[in-house]
Amino acid sequence: MTADRFIHSIGGYLPSLRLARKSAVSALKWSGLGGVREGYRAVAGWDEDPMTMAVEAARTMTRELEAESLIFASTSAYFTERAQSGLMVDALGLKRDTRSLDVAGSRRCATTALLQALDGTKPAIVAAADARATKPGSAHQLLFGDGAAAIGVGDNGGARYLGSHSTTHDFIDFYATRDHPTPYGYEERFIRETAVDAILLPTIQAACEAAGVAAAEIAYAAVAEPLTGIYPALARKLGLKASNLASDLFAQAGDLGAAHASFALGLAFAKAAPGDIVLLAGFGSGCDALLFEVTGTVLGAAQMAVALAQGSALTDYVRFLNLSGGLDLAWGMRAEFEQKAQATVIERHGRDIIGFVGGRDSTGNVQFPKSRIPVNPALSVPETLEDVRLAEEIGQVVSVTADRLNYTPDPPFYFGLVQFDNGARVMVEFTDCPASGLAVGDRVRMRLRIKSLDRRRGFRTYFWKAAPFERPTLEKQ
Amino acid sequence: MMATGIRDRVAIIGMGCTPFGEHWNKGPEDLMVEAFEEAVADAGIERLAIDAAWVGNALDDINVGNSALPLAHALRLRCIPVTRVENMCATGTEALRAATYAVAAGAVDIALALGVEKLKDTGYGGLPLKTKGLTNDLWMPYGSAPGTFAQLAGAYSARHALKAEDLKRAMAHVSWKSHQNGALNPKAHLRKPIAMDAILNAPLIADPLGLFDCCGVSDGAACAIVTTPDIARGLGKSDIVTVKAIQLSASNGWETQFSAWDGSYVRNTREAARRAYDEAGISDPRAELSLTEVHDCFSITELVTMEDLGLAADGRAPFDILDGAFDRDGTLPCQIDGGLKCFGHPVGASGLRMAYEIYSQLLDRGGERQRQDVRLGLTHNLGGAPFNSVAAVSILGRLN
Numbered sequence: 001m002t003a004d005r006f007i008h009s010i011g012g013y014l015p016s017l018r019l020a021r022k023s024a025v026s027a028l029k030w031s032g033l034g035g036v037r038e039g040y041r042a043v044a045g046w047d048e049d050p051m052t053m054a055v056e057a058a059r060t061m062t063r064e065l066e067a068e069s070l071i072f073a074s075t076s077a078y079f080t081e082r083a084q085s086g087l088m089v090d091a092l093g094l095k096r097d098t099r100s101l102d103v104a105g106s107r108r109c110a111t112t113a114l115l116q117a118l119d120g121t122k123p124a125i126v127a128a129a130d131a132r133a134t135k136p137g138s139a140h141q142l143l144f145g146d147g148a149a150a151i152g153v154g155d156n157g158g159a160r161y162l163g164s165h166s167t168t169h170d171f172i173d174f175y176a177t178r179d180h181p182t183p184y185g186y187e188e189r190f191i192r193e194t195a196v197d198a199i200l201l202p203t204i205q206a207a208c209e210a211a212g213v214a215a216a217e218i219a220y221a222a223v224a225e226p227l228t229g230i231y232p233a234l235a236r237k238l239g240l241k242a243s244n245l246a247s248d249l250f251a252q253a254g255d256l257g258a259a260h261a262s263f264a265l266g267l268a269f270a271k272a273a274p275g276d277i278v279l280l281a282g283f284g285s286g287c288d289a290l291l292f293e294v295t296g297t298v299l300g301a302a303q304m305a306v307a308l309a310q311g312s313a314l315t316d317y318v319r320f321l322n323l324s325g326g327l328d329l330a331w332g333m334r335a336e337f338e339q340k341a342q343a344t345v346i347e348r349h350g351r352d353i354i355g356f357v358g359g360r361d362s363t364g365n366v367q368f369p370k371s372r373i374p375v376n377p378a379l380s381v382p383e384t385l386e387d388v389r390l391a392e393e394i395g396q397v398v399s400v401t402a403d404r405l406n407y408t409p410d411p412p413f414y415f416g417l418v419q420f421d422n423g424a425r426v427m428v429e430f431t432d433c434p435a436s437g438l439a440v441g442d443r444v445r446m447r448l449r450i451k452s453l454d455r456r457r458g459f460r461t462y463f464w465k466a467a468p469f470e471r472p473t474l475e476k477q
Numbered sequence: 478m479m480a481t482g483i484r485d486r487v488a489i490i491g492m493g494c495t496p497f498g499e500h501w502n503k504g505p506e507d508l509m510v511e512a513f514e515e516a517v518a519d520a521g522i523e524r525l526a527i528d529a530a531w532v533g534n535a536l537d538d539i540n541v542g543n544s545a546l547p548l549a550h551a552l553r554l555r556c557i558p559v560t561r562v563e564n565m566c567a568t569g570t571e572a573l574r575a576a577t578y579a580v581a582a583g584a585v586d587i588a589l590a591l592g593v594e595k596l597k598d599t600g601y602g603g604l605p606l607k608t609k610g611l612t613n614d615l616w617m618p619y620g621s622a623p624g625t626f627a628q629l630a631g632a633y634s635a636r637h638a639l640k641a642e643d644l645k646r647a648m649a650h651v652s653w654k655s656h657q658n659g660a661l662n663p664k665a666h667l668r669k670p671i672a673m674d675a676i677l678n679a680p681l682i683a684d685p686l687g688l689f690d691c692c693g694v695s696d697g698a699a700c701a702i703v704t705t706p707d708i709a710r711g712l713g714k715s716d717i718v719t720v721k722a723i724q725l726s727a728s729n730g731w732e733t734q735f736s737a738w739d740g741s742y743v744r745n746t747r748e749a750a751r752r753a754y755d756e757a758g759i760s761d762p763r764a765e766l767s768l769t770e771v772h773d774c775f776s777i778t779e780l781v782t783m784e785d786l787g788l789a790a791d792g793r794a795p796f797d798i799l800d801g802a803f804d805r806d807g808t809l810p811c812q813i814d815g816g817l818k819c820f821g822h823p824v825g826a827s828g829l830r831m832a833y834e835i836y837s838q839l840l841d842r843g844g845e846r847q848r849q850d851v852r853l854g855l856t857h858n859l860g861g862a863p864f865n866s867v868a869a870v871s872i873l874g875r876l877n
Contacts, residue, residue, distance in 0.1 A: 333601045337619070338608070345611045353615045367734045369616070375734040399632045399740035399864075402684040403624030405603050412684075415618035416628055417864060419736055427733050427864060429618045437684065440635040440740075451615065463616045 005118045006157030007292060008065050009299035010266040013056035013129075014147040014253050016432040016471055017043040018311040019320045021142045027317035033137035036228065040474070041254040043314055043323055044146035046409035047431060047449035050074040050129035051084040052462065053148035055091045055448045057259070058127040059391070060300050061152040062092050065123050069099040073110035073128040073258045075176070077102060078460065087462065088127065090351045091448050093389050107224070110149075110258040111282025111290065117153040118161050118290075124153045130257030133182050136326040140174070140183045143228065145254020149262035149304075158298035159269060159278065161290065163211030167203045168286040171195065173226045188227055195226045196234050199287050204238060204279065207289035218242045218291070219276035222264035224283040225250070242279065245271070252308050252474070267308065269294065269301035310471040312434065323410060334407040339452035341461050352387075356446065356464045358424050359385025366390075366424040390446065393420040395466055397442045400430065409453075418444055418466045431465040434472070443469040482756035483581045485719045485876055488709040489701050491520025494833040497697035497820040498666040505534075505541040505595045508698035509551040512591060512826075520702040521712055527702070528585035529558040533572035533592040535565055535824035535860075536605060541593070548591060565860025566772060567725065568592060569699065569828025570869035574723045576703050586708055591700035592830075594823030603694060604824070620683075623691050625862030626775040627683035632740030633781060637792040645685055647795030648776035649676040652689045654804045655773060655812045659819025661845045666695045667819040690776040695821025699829035701836075706876055718839050721853065721872040722756035724749045732864040743778075745868035746785035746859060753870040754787075759853070762787050766809060766872075767851040768838060770831035772859040773816040782857060783811070786870070805846065813838065813846050828869060831856035835873045 018040035025034035044053065054072055061067075070092075072085040085100035103109040110128030117124035129148030134141040171194060174185035200223070208215050221242040225231055231244040246264035249256070256263055261282045268278045272294040280290045314320055321327040349369070351357070358368035362383055365376045368390055372382045400416030407413075414430035414437070430438055431449055438444075444466035451463035493515030495508050503511075509532075517524050532548035534541065541547035545559035564571040569592030576588035599605045604622050608614055634644050653673050659665040671689055679687035709717050726748035732738045750762075759765045769788065773779035780798060783789040788809060789797045797803065803811035812818065814834040817827060835854030837843055843851075853874040860867040 333599075334603075334606065337606045339614065341615065342611050345615065349612055349615060365735070371730070375730045377731065377735065398738075399628035401620075401624050401627035401631070401686075402681075403621050403627070404684075405621040405682050406606070406619065406624055413618075413620065413624065415620045415624060417733060417740055423736050425734060425736050426616075427618055440631045461615055 003155055005161045006154055007151055007159040007161070007298055008123070008154040008157035009061040009152035010269060010304065011057040011060045011150045011300045012148065012263045012266050012304035012307055013053050014042045014307055014311065015044045015048055015053070016311050017045065017314045017323070018253065018474055019043050019314045023315040024142055024317045024320065028137055031137060035139040035142045039251040040313070041142055042145040042147050042311070043320055044131040045431060046323055047465070048131065048146070049078050049450060050076055050131055050148065051078065051087055052448045052450065053131065053146065054084070054127035054129040054150065055088055057129065057148035058088065058125050058150035059092060060303070061125065061150060062094065064299055065125065065152040065154055067094065067098065067125040067152065068122040069117070069124040070094065071101045071103060071113040071117065071124065071126045073103045073113045073126060074130050075104055075107055075109070075258055076130045076132045077104065087354060091354045091462070093355045106284030107257045107260070108282040108284035108286060108288055110262055111280065111288035112166065114151055114153070114262070115164055115166065115288060115290065126151050126153065128259040128262050130259055132257055133325050135182045136321055138182070140185060143255050145256050147253055147256040147259050147263060149256070149259040149266060151262055151265070158296040159292040159294050162213060162293055163207060164288065164290040165203055165206035165210050166286065166288045167199060169199050170285060171199060191227050192230050195283070196230055196237070200234055200281065200283065201237055203287035204281060204289040207291055211291035213277055213291050215239045216241055217277050218279045220245060220268035220272055221279045222246050222261050222268045223279065223281040224261040226283055249308065263304065266301045266304035269298040270305040309474055311474040312472055313475060331407055337407065339454050340457060341452070341454065341459060354448070354462050356389060356391040358388050358390050360388050361385055366422045368424050368426045388422070390420060390424055391464055393422060393424070393446065394469065395420045395444045395446070397438055397440055397444060398425065399440060400438045402437050414438060429465045430467065432467040434468065438468065445469050482722065483577060484721050484756055484758065485706065486581045487577045487703050487720045488706045488876065489703050489718045489720065489836055489873070490522070490709050490712060490714060491516040491702040492700065492833045492836050493519065494664060494699040494830055495697050496664045497695045497823060497830065499597050500696040501597065503696065505547065505593050506551045508595065508696060509548060509591060509593050512698035512700045513552055516700045516702050522587065522702065525555060526587050527554070527557065527589045528587050529576070529579055530554060530589040530591065531560050531562055531572040531575040533562050533568035533825040534594055535563050535568045536594065564867050566774065566822070566824055567828060567858040567860040567867045567869040568825040569830070570723065570856065570858050570871055571828070573701055573829060573832060573871065574725070576701070577720050577723060580703050580705055587702060587704045589700060589702055590829060591698065592826040592828060593698035594825045595696045596694050596823055597696050623683040623686050623775060625864070626778050627686045628740060629777045629781055629863050630685050633777070636739055636741040639795065641685060644795055645677065647798045648690055648780055649673055650798050651773065651776040651779045652676050652818055655816045655818035658805055658813055658846060659815025662815045662819065665815040665819040666693050666821045686775055686777065692774050692817035693819070693821035695823055697820065697823040697826045697830065699826045699833050701829055701832060716840060717876040718836050718873055719876040721874045722753040723869070723871040724752040724756060725867060725869050727867045728861070728865045740864065742781050743785050743859060743863050743866060743868060745866045746782055746857065746870070749868040749870040750786045753872055757872040759872070763809060766853050766855050768810045768813055768835070768848055769855045769857065770814065770816065770834050771811055771857040773812055773818050774822060774859070778859060779811065782859070786855070786857065810848060813848060828856060828858045832871065832873060839873065839875055
């Protein structure tokens, strides 16, 4: 008998902006297009992608869990050759001898990766994220949301893994291809009936059997639904009494793709008490169903429930289209600025840049970036600086402006000087700024974001930006 | 042995300056030739008497190209040493510094400094964005010029507990005053007085800088011919303008990487000014200077520069500005020619354009805007951003 495996910790991330779906439906009213009008859809900022969101979801757990492997799961990852998990290892400050893997193929990839981690013997992180492109006016545009969830697995934690079952079924509720990158969906009635009866129901039943759990004993569910509203029918047929946290997540943020079930699992853990049984089901080209028994507190779960309730309502459909790639606006010649990065430079400095690693000099002063001769006026000869990670530091605004001349895909461009308590300071871009802007003295936290986009060569670079320390509470819709 | 400086060791014997503006029909070659022809006529020398030349242009990719060659070709110089210099907005003053040092060193008898920039071939308003180097580009923000200088405002307000609207009014006065002056200058680009209300209510470019808080963008060239006072006398010059000081100071990362600076002032201006006053033998700049031409790329820059140059007490610049101390009829006029505000800022030319005005005022050639009894004038350039800058301060005066 192998040792019990546990969910050690869990983390989630949603972008600050939430499109009020009714705004989109109202903008599209003339066309009869749109779809679901209640609730919100989380919208990645122009500088966010699945990798940056996955880092945000995973960053809290790396302090507590010495992961030996990292899996990144997404169906919308930017790089097809250059592992997102490789970037994450550097961004999270993990050791270079961490085993890393990107998985994709269907939105179920995250739960399958989680099973792989649970079946293993070493501490591991599975980080899932999606920011899927959709066509303006399509139902998917308002069904989908952008976000991430990460799960830390180990030999201890707050939820014991009881068992699982997986099925493979080449079922096409929608597909996306290199030739058709946005979803192409099929009839809802076909999806509703086939997904429940042929895939979800038998898989979950088999998982319950494997775990020795009756469906009625399950306290909370995190079941990814291929269509909103199918869970009640599934629950009835299974004899499940548990509410589905994935439905709550859909209402407030949309279907997060690969991250959806994992994020919902965090919401379930936030509600659960020791002894509760929790069901996790990932869907896509089949199904993975997993059962857990809550044994204590799962680190990070409570913060996920808080994160779901925070954000800024976005009611401008055109701004949403601009952010989500549905519109290609003419930004003028300033947007033609070349931002070509070089692999040799990234080889020399990339790990320190994406990991936000500065240096401590022999007097104790911390600076960013590191330099041969420290910036400290008390020192004047070269010395070796000790690595200091700044990503988790809280900063204070020294100077800031909302620059309306500089090109940015989502104006205005906020930038300025941020001071950290440990002595380091850095000129940075600000992100997630409220319309009222930022002021000298405001507290900020650092977020990994896209620094530059090289559209001509299909490349992007990443660096940390300062965001307001607190997010506003989202009005419930 | 301590360096003795260059005070009165170099004379300016001729200067030229093109009208600044949107010269759709003139290229850099036209501008260089026009500025040079005025200077060489003013100097009264044979053009072949020039022993060495320095050309300043900051943005070679949209100008004439790199190196000495554009100037050598434009002026058909005869195989003399020619060097291109670039130091952001201090480029023009950097060219003058190089020519001045060459004469002061005794390496040459007569040297030329010429600054030129042809910005209106960018195809859009404002300064073009440049890469900051491949490593820096991985993390440094690419802000616009108004974005970088706008940050002085919030930090200044915070340091001096000054309300944002009070600072905005003082900034507006800076622009209002320069537009008043520029209206009198036939070489200025913008020659219309602007009402205070229009300045205060203009659209924001980078908070809190509005459109009229920003200088124009233009094409232009300016140049100086320098030699020794002895040679100047030998050329029959009796009213001789000399260089009293030229000093530079460059950031080393202290502002942005070491936690001492509060963002409300420009350290390099203070350093360069302190050394320039020493070199020129000035102990009380407020009393001794007759006028200043400072780097008013943005109104807030001029405001903090008044304090950085020691011309206003700490925290008092907004009040002195509103009292009219730096107006044309004030105690120490600033930008009597209209400044960057009305000339625009063809980067490589601006430092020499400022020197041209001081030189003209020293020689009573200021026309309608001539100030009485001009003895010493100061020019100031600030390249880069307040947090990462090169500052240049030069002081010109009469030889006596």
